[in-house]
Amino acid sequence: MIYDEDITQQIRMCAACPKMCRHVCPTFLAWRSESPTPHGRALLLHQEITGTRPLDDRAIEVLYQCLECSHCLTWCLPEIDVADIVETRRRQLVEEGRFPSGLNPMVDSIRTHHNPYKEPHEKRTSWLKTPKNDGRSLVYFTGCTAAYRENGIAEDAVSVLSSLGYQVDIPKDEWCCGSPLLRTGFVEDALGQARHNVEILNGMDAEEIVVTCPGCYRVLTQDYPKHGLEINKPVRHIAELLQSHLKSLPEFEIEGPLTFHDGCHLGRHSGVYEQPREVIERVSKGALVEMERNRDNAMCCGNGAGLRTLFPEHAKKIGAERVRQAERTGAKYLVTSCPFCKNMLESQAKDRLIVLDLPELVEMAKKRSHVKTD
Amino acid sequence: MNERLLDSKTKTKIAKQLKGIVGVEHITTQETDIVLNAHDAWPLSEAKIRAGEMLPLADIVVFPGSTEEVSEVLKVANKNKVPVTPVGGGAGTCGGTLPIYGGIQLDLKRMDKVINIDHKSMLVSVEAGMVGIDLEEEVNRHGYTLGHTPTSMRASNVGGFLATRSGGSMSSLYGKIEDLTLGLEVVLADGSIVRTKAVPRHSVGPDLRELFIGSEGTLGVITEATLRLFPIPEERRFRSMAFADVHSGLEAIRLIFRAGITPSVVRFYDPEDTAMSMSQHFDVEEGDSMLLLAFDGAPEKVDHEERVSVEICKENGGKDFGDGPSKRWWEHRYDMYYPTKFTTAGFSIGDTIDIVATYDKLENVYHAMKTAMEAHEAFVMSHFSHMYQNGGSIYMIFFTSQPDAETAWATYKKIWDDGVAACLREGGTMSHQHGVGLSRSTYTEDELGSSFQVLKKIKDVLDPNEIMNPGKLGLGVQE
Numbered sequence: 011m012i013y014d015e016d017i018t019q020q021i022r023m024c025a026a027c028p029k030m031c032r033h034v035c036p037t038f039l040a041w042r043s044e045s046p047t048p049h050g051r052a053l054l055l056h057q058e059i060t061g062t063r064p065l066d067d068r069a070i071e072v073l074y075q076c077l078e079c080s081h082c083l084t085w086c087l088p089e090i091d092v093a094d095i096v097e098t099r100r101r102q103l104v105e106e107g108r109f110p111s112g113l114n115p116m117v118d119s120i121r122t123h124h125n126p127y128k129e130p131h132e133k134r135t136s137w138l139k140t141p142k143n144d145g146r147s148l149v150y151f152t153g154c155t156a157a158y159r160e161n162g163i164a165e166d167a168v169s170v171l172s173s174l175g176y177q178v179d180i181p182k183d184e185w186c187c188g189s190p191l192l193r194t195g196f197v198e199d200a201l202g203q204a205r206h207n208v209e210i211l212n213g214m215d216a217e218e219i220v221v222t223c224p225g226c227y228r229v230l231t232q233d234y235p236k237h238g239l240e241i242n243k244p245v246r247h248i249a250e251l252l253q254s255h256l257k258s259l260p261e262f263e264i265e266g267p268l269t270f271h272d273g274c275h276l277g278r279h280s281g282v283y284e285q286p287r288e289v290i291e292r293v294s295k296g297a298l299v300e301m302e303r304n305r306d307n308a309m310c311c312g313n314g315a316g317l318r319t320l321f322p323e324h325a326k327k328i329g330a331e332r333v334r335q336a337e338r339t340g341a342k343y344l345v346t347s348c349p350f351c352k353n354m355l356e357s358q359a360k361d362r363l364i365v366l367d368l369p370e371l372v373e374m375a376k377k378r379s380h381v382k383t384d
Numbered sequence: 385m386n387e388r389l390l391d392s393k394t395k396t397k398i399a400k401q402l403k404g405i406v407g408v409e410h411i412t413t414q415e416t417d418i419v420l421n422a423h424d425a426w427p428l429s430e431a432k433i434r435a436g437e438m439l440p441l442a443d444i445v446v447f448p449g450s451t452e453e454v455s456e457v458l459k460v461a462n463k464n465k466v467p468v469t470p471v472g473g474g475a476g477t478c479g480g481t482l483p484i485y486g487g488i489q490l491d492l493k494r495m496d497k498v499i500n501i502d503h504k505s506m507l508v509s510v511e512a513g514m515v516g517i518d519l520e521e522e523v524n525r526h527g528y529t530l531g532h533t534p535t536s537m538r539a540s541n542v543g544g545f546l547a548t549r550s551g552g553s554m555s556s557l558y559g560k561i562e563d564l565t566l567g568l569e570v571v572l573a574d575g576s577i578v579r580t581k582a583v584p585r586h587s588v589g590p591d592l593r594e595l596f597i598g599s600e601g602t603l604g605v606i607t608e609a610t611l612r613l614f615p616i617p618e619e620r621r622f623r624s625m626a627f628a629d630v631h632s633g634l635e636a637i638r639l640i641f642r643a644g645i646t647p648s649v650v651r652f653y654d655p656e657d658t659a660m661s662m663s664q665h666f667d668v669e670e671g672d673s674m675l676l677l678a679f680d681g682a683p684e685k686v687d688h689e690e691r692v693s694v695e696i697c698k699e700n701g702g703k704d705f706g707d708g709p710s711k712r713w714w715e716h717r718y719d720m721y722y723p724t725k726f727t728t729a730g731f732s733i734g735d736t737i738d739i740v741a742t743y744d745k746l747e748n749v750y751h752a753m754k755t756a757m758e759a760h761e762a763f764v765m766s767h768f769s770h771m772y773q774n775g776g777s778i779y780m781i782f783f784t785s786q787p788d789a790e791t792a793w794a795t796y797k798k799i800w801d802d803g804v805a806a807c808l809r810e811g812g813t814m815s816h817q818h819g820v821g822l823s824r825s826t827y828t829e830d831e832l833g834s835s836f837q838v839l840k841k842i843k844d845v846l847d848p849n850e851i852m853n854p855g856k857l858g859l860g861v862q863e
């Protein structure tokens with residue numbers, strides 16, 4: 011039995027819940043069926059536990075349709091974390107060799123190239139230039155998306171951090187943090203990546219590590235320690251770091267309001283809600299407008315936990331809905347603090363909204379402000 | 385009940401035809417999908433799920449995206465005489481969506497769009513599959529409310545609201561769904577599409593719209609509705625009063641309505657329900673019953689309504705609890721529906737018999753039902769809610785915990801049988817808003833008396849092949 015008594019009871023409760031949180035589940039929105047729902051997933055597991063019905067291939071697929079966004083948890087009075095329950099079963103499914111074959115390319119790519127995008131490892135950060143600076147030393151762990159898909163974020167992060175006086179170092183041989191593997195159940199593979207990262211990070215001479223990707227942030231600060239892997243320096247998300255330098259951040263007149271999308275890994279999974287908002291409010295001189303669904307009630311962008319790999323069209327449907335929610339605020343800019351979210355939201359916003367990641371916004375402010383940063 | 389009816393050849397043939405109608409991605413014959421789509425929120429189904437039992441399954445679940453697709457699906461079903469169970473939000477409490485004779489479950493969740501908001505007439509036209517909360521939030525953005533606030537708002541959809549004649553907690557002021565609906569579009573069993581015009585009142589024969597409201601999928605599939613809108617009230621004010629007994633509280637409610645006051649919320653908790661729902665948070669005397677009131681509207685109107693209501697309550701022995709209990713209930717109104725360790729332990733099962741009666745009978749119905757239900761070792765607690773000028777509803781809530789499944793399900797049935805019998809004997813009606821579905825199907829004939837034959841004849845004409853949700857509402861029951 012992979013679940014303890016307490017979780018087994020939670021699954022039993024959730025299996026027959028009168029669908030109290032279904033209305034916020036993004037995969038219910040994407041499929042409009044009772045199957046990819048929180049209670050649906052719990053019912054499949056409950057039936058498996060009670061011996062009523064084993065998981066068939068379709069049931070496994072339903073478990074892999076979960077974004078692990080934990081939005082359901084926000085609405086669950088008995089605090090049942092379907093995301094965690096699903097991830098536990100995914101781990102077992104991987105051990106049993108019963109995971110969807112659509113994950114193979116992603117897993118193989120990380121095994122071979124240390125990134126999920128099948129990109130050559132040697133090109134990971136070789137292009138990223140860091141200026142010399144005599145300030146406090148800091149390691150920037152770029153993560154795969156900023157390294158291969160959202161280069162602007164990485165460049166702007168380096169630029170903003172340098173302006174704040176940091177000596178930014180990029181690890182020479184950074185590997186995927188393991189987040190895509192962990193979230194889809196490939197723990198052993200993930201730990202292979204993790205051990206390597208811990209070794210190189212611990213060998214670097216710096217005061218702290220900063221990340222721009224909340225997926226990396228969660229894995230480095232929560233999953234690595236859970237698996238006994240300790241990083242010997244503090245790890246901060248760039249939103250936290252920038253917030254600690256609030257007064258030194260540039261300000262500028264932005265044309266039109268901006269709204270903020272909370273990425274699940276940063277918000278619900280790490281509790282970082284206010285820091286990015288304070289940064290946005292500072293640099294935009296108070297131009298932030300909230301979406302109806304914000305903070306722990308924010309909707310996922312649709313990219314999480316393998317959904318985009320396995321069901322790209324449905325993932326995009328979720329992203330498009332999140333963009334609609336942003337448009338409803340009347341904002342001109344949609345700011346997020348996650349390269350992965352940015353990538354999805356930008357693809358769905360087309361030219362209706364300008365989508366920026368937090369370092370990009372701050373860099374924009376820097377370029378357009380006359381205030382000097384120290 | 386678990387026998388699915390279609391042989392594999394017929395099933396394959398029908399599935400192929402349905403695929404042609406809705407597209408391959410909007411139909412499923414996968415057992416996992418069928419299991420997950422089978423049940424609504426009937427407490428007996430929920431208890432059976434927890435106990436590891438399988439529920440009756442459909443052969444095919446289909447998700448049409450338009451009225452035309454619904455029509456084509458029904459034509460195929462009718463031609464092949466295959467049962468069709470419409471599914472709304474799947475949060476009904478009576479087993480209405482259980483496909484007890486197999487066949488097709490026709491799920492409307494993809495039909496989830498607002499068609500039009502008519503600001504001048506204050507109306508919204510909407511597809512039947514739109515979830516209640518999504519619609520409410522959308523009209524809120526335009527400054528309106530539906531005035532329909534059932535606690536299933538997050539899960540149920542417009543079609544389900546209509547099909548079960550549902551009622552929100554503010555039905556005293558805004559009305560139930562039948563009062564809130566002006567026009568309907570319905571697809572009949574033979575696939576024909578009928579529309580009733582959206583007008584405030586008319587004098588062109590019987591109101592055919594009413595025929596389908598509450599028909600629970602037995603007469604056709606509701607695909608679209610035109611609903612009323614209200615400006616969001618300027619103010620909602622709460623007030624609470626405790627009474628030493630049920631009688632004096634009920635008198636106060638009756639007199640408030642008689643004085644021409646229509647609060648939006650009127651909920652009156654008997655001593656057991658007060659102890660359960662209020663005593664943890666407020667200092668209520670043991671044995672007291674709590675009345676929760678709310679008033680909606682412009683401040684002057686609310687001032688007047690509150691003042692008169694408070695006077696009447698005090699004249700009838702009411703002890704003022706301010707806005708606390710009432711406001712707290714409003715803010716936590718969804719909480720009691722979540723599963724808890726206690727309510728889901730072992731073979732526990734509870735349910736609500738939501739009866740309705742006129743004031744002259746209401747108290748008798750309450751006492752008679754309570755006695756009948758408690759005779760089966762059930763814990764019974766009740767609140768009077770959805771009150772009107774001439775009477776109102778009682779939520780007779782019961783809970784029982786038994787050592788094994790067989791005893792639990794049998795006890796559950798006895799409580800229902802005797803509770804409903806007591807209600808009917810004392811002149812009450814067995815449901816105010818939850819509907820009949822499967823849980824009350826066998827009582828329908830007793831409830832409706834001579835008028836049941838009219839319902840049956842209508843059914844015979846509109847659905848001669850008895851394909852529409854057979855076994856529900858006392859109709860189309862197969863021996």
Ligand SMILES: Cc1cc2nc3c(=O)[nH]c(=O)nc-3n(C[C@H](O)[C@H](O)[C@H](O)COP(=O)(O)OP(=O)(O)OC[C@H]3O[C@@H](n4cnc5c(N)ncnc54)[C@H](O)[C@@H]3O)c2cc1C
Nearest residue numbers: 472473474475476480534535536541543544550551601606
């Ligand atoms: C937590 C909770 C709280 C509730 N609170 C309330 C409340 O405050 N007030 C209240 O009135 N009820 C309440 N209910 C009961 C129930 O949710 C409502 O009666 C609701 O109207 C059912 O809608 P649904 O969309 O969930 O319907 P479903 O369960 O999907 O269906 C109900 C019945 O209607 C039929 N049907 C559904 N859609 C259509 C359609 N388009 N055309 C034809 N037939 C159709 C089905 O076949 C079935 O027989 C509550 C239920 C729950 C679980």
Ligand code: SF4
Nearest residue numbers: 024027030031049086
């Ligand atoms: S997660 Fe909580 S609220 Fe959601 S279905 Fe499960 S028990 Fe109900």
Ligand code: SF4
Nearest residue numbers: 035076077079080082
């Ligand atoms: S974690 Fe997200 S996708 Fe998964 S069941 Fe909960 S709300 Fe749905």
